[in-house]
Amino acid sequence: MIQTLEDMIRKFCPYGLEFKDSDAFTHDWCALIPELELSYKTSxxxxxxxxxxxxxxxWSPKLPVDTLKKDLVNIHPAASSFKLLLDKVSYHENKSMNDAF
Known part of the structure; x- marks a missing residue:
């Protein structure tokens, strides 16, 4: 867990211990720990x-995305067809892996 959090901090805080960029975003790694911990514990x-x-x-805590009503989200038709394609690829990949063993 420590190594994973360290990697996450390095990815999200590339400017050192504290730095404010031109958009006034603080890159303070201490401020990121609660969000990174939640991300780690819900993955x-x-x-x-x-x-x-x-x-x-x-139990797993509810995330903001969990409160969205699935029927209210508009999904682009291309995204839906791409998901179907990925599902087929995943099915054939799993079938091939099972047949190999």
Missing amino acids: IHASTGKTPSILEKG
């Missing part, structure tokens, strides 16, 4: 297949 990890929040507490 599914490859080794367990679950989020750290679920493993630690038995």
Whole structure:
């Protein structure tokens, strides 16, 4: 976890410990820790297949994106067809992997 947070801080705070850019955004790594912790704890990890929040507490916190009503979101038709294509590719990829073993 520490290495992952360190990598995240390096990606989101490239200017050192504290720096304000021309748009007045503060790149203070201490201010980023709560958001990075939430991001880490709500991400599914490859080794367990679950989020750290679920493993630690038995539940996962609701994120702002979870409150969106799915039927109110307008999805571009090209995005929908691309998702169908990706689903087919994923299906055939999994089938090929299972057939190989």
